[in-house]
Amino acid sequence: MTEPAAAEKTPLEERLIALIKANGPITVADYMEDALGHPHDGYYSTETAIGADGDFTTAPEISQIFGELIGAWLVQSYLDMGEPKKFNLIEFGPGRGVMMADILRAASLRPQFLNAAEIWLVEKSGRLRHEQRRRLERLAAPRWTDDFHEIPPAPSLVVANEFFDCLPIRQFDRLAAGWRERLVGLSPDGTSLAFCTAPTPPLASLPLPQEAAPGAVFEFSEAAERLVADLAAMLIREGGRALIIDYGHFGGGLGDTLQAVRRHAYWQPLAAAGKADITAHVDFEALSRAAINAGAAVWGPVAQGVLLDRLGLAARAQRLSAGKSPTQVLEIERAIRRLAAPEEMGEVFKALAICAPNLPRPAGFDPP
Numbered sequence: 001m002t003e004p005a006a007a008e009k010t011p012l013e014e015r016l017i018a019l020i021k022a023n024g025p026i027t028v029a030d031y032m033e034d035a036l037g038h039p040h041d042g043y044y045s046t047e048t049a050i051g052a053d054g055d056f057t058t059a060p061e062i063s064q065i066f067g068e069l070i071g072a073w074l075v076q077s078y079l080d081m082g083e084p085k086k087f088n089l090i091e092f093g094p095g096r097g098v099m100m101a102d103i104l105r106a107a108s109l110r111p112q113f114l115n116a117a118e119i120w121l122v123e124k125s126g127r128l129r130h131e132q133r134r135r136l137e138r139l140a141a142p143r144w145t146d147d148f149h150e151i152p153p154a155p156s157l158v159v160a161n162e163f164f165d166c167l168p169i170r171q172f173d174r175l176a177a178g179w180r181e182r183l184v185g186l187s188p189d190g191t192s193l194a195f196c197t198a199p200t201p202p203l204a205s206l207p208l209p210q211e212a213a214p215g216a217v218f219e220f221s222e223a224a225e226r227l228v229a230d231l232a233a234m235l236i237r238e239g240g241r242a243l244i245i246d247y248g249h250f251g252g253g254l255g256d257t258l259q260a261v262r263r264h265a266y267w268q269p270l271a272a273a274g275k276a277d278i279t280a281h282v283d284f285e286a287l288s289r290a291a292i293n294a295g296a297a298v299w300g301p302v303a304q305g306v307l308l309d310r311l312g313l314a315a316r317a318q319r320l321s322a323g324k325s326p327t328q329v330l331e332i333e334r335a336i337r338r339l340a341a342p343e344e345m346g347e348v349f350k351a352l353a354i355c356a357p358n359l360p361r362p363a364g365f366d367p368p
């Protein structure tokens with residue numbers, strides 16, 4: 001008899017099981033980091049992640065209008081910064097390079113912007129770097145790094161779409177006895193990965209809320225908060241702005257948001273490690289706090305639908321529809337509904353602007 005498919009383990013799963021057998025459970029953050037980022041067996045190195053034939057679709061893949069409006073926001077920011085002769089245009093996690101291509105096309109109306117921009121792509125995955133190079137080589141000469149600290153200092157404009165949701169989170173469960181960290185250990189028979197609870201309380205220095213009912217789950221991402229603090233410090237020093245777009249919440253951040261997706265369907269986060277995309281909702285309140293504590297000016301978050309409307313979504317869609325067939329016009333309408341309608345991506349996706357304090361309010365971040 002052959003074993004059922006569920007018993008087949010990915011190479012990464014085998015290695016994690018052996019590691020946990022030898023050394024004990026690991027944090028959810030360590031698991032996420034390996035499952036996504038392992039250089040050989042991690043998800044971004046092995047799978048076709050993004051797009052219709054991948055596991056999930058992102059805003060820039062839905063319509064070129066998304067990247068074009070972000071391009072307009074960046075050009076306005078460049079003008080707000082006084083049109084520096086050189087600046088870094090940095091994108092975190094550019095995926096297939098679609099958004100950067102649309103940004104550059106939209107920005108071609110301002111040749112000064114394109115001439116001044118040194119394009120930096122912060123990308124870990126070799127496969128995706130290759131795809132980015134192919135898509136962008138005719139438009140620009142980008143450079144790659146996997147650590148933004150290595151980018152030579154200059155005034156900077158930074159964008160990140162669906163990047164922060166991939167950064168590792170730790171999870172904590174509220175038990176009757178208090179908070180305990182949720183860990184990744186082994187099933188009772190030792191043959192697969194399973195969640196378990198740390199036997200002892202977490203360090204008192206962790207930012208766990210005092211008031212919480214038993215059953216509550218608290219998440220936080222040290223990696224995301226550290227990155228935002230470092231970005232904020234860079235923007236204050238060099239000048240510039242960052243636009244972070246992702247799905248997530250502001251305030252009321254209790255709850256388990258760890259999720260895995262494979263082939264456009266939900267998946268068990270601990271099954272087939274390295275084969276499914278694993279993400280968590282972004283805690284925009286924590287990111288804002290990290291940026292404000294570092295001394296930056298923070299705007300938003302505003303809902304993605306609201307931001308796109310304010311940046312001219314309707315007018316842009318109308319221009320794109322001119323001269324198109326009725327089917328194409330319908331497709332454009334469907335795409336903008338997906339991007340902006342509150343029941344689609346318009347509300348759960350949010351945008352946060354982190355800015356050098358001397359700059360004016362960024363476009364689209366109107367006061368309430």
Ligand code: SAH
Pocket residue numbers: 037044050058059060061092093094095096099122123124125128146160161162163166167
């Ligand atoms: N922004 C793109 C892709 C989102 S998927 C879009 O909207 O379509 C997440 C991207 O971040 C991928 O390109 C992935 O390889 C990259 N990524 C994830 N974690 C990373 C890390 N720690 N360092 C650098 N890149 C990372």
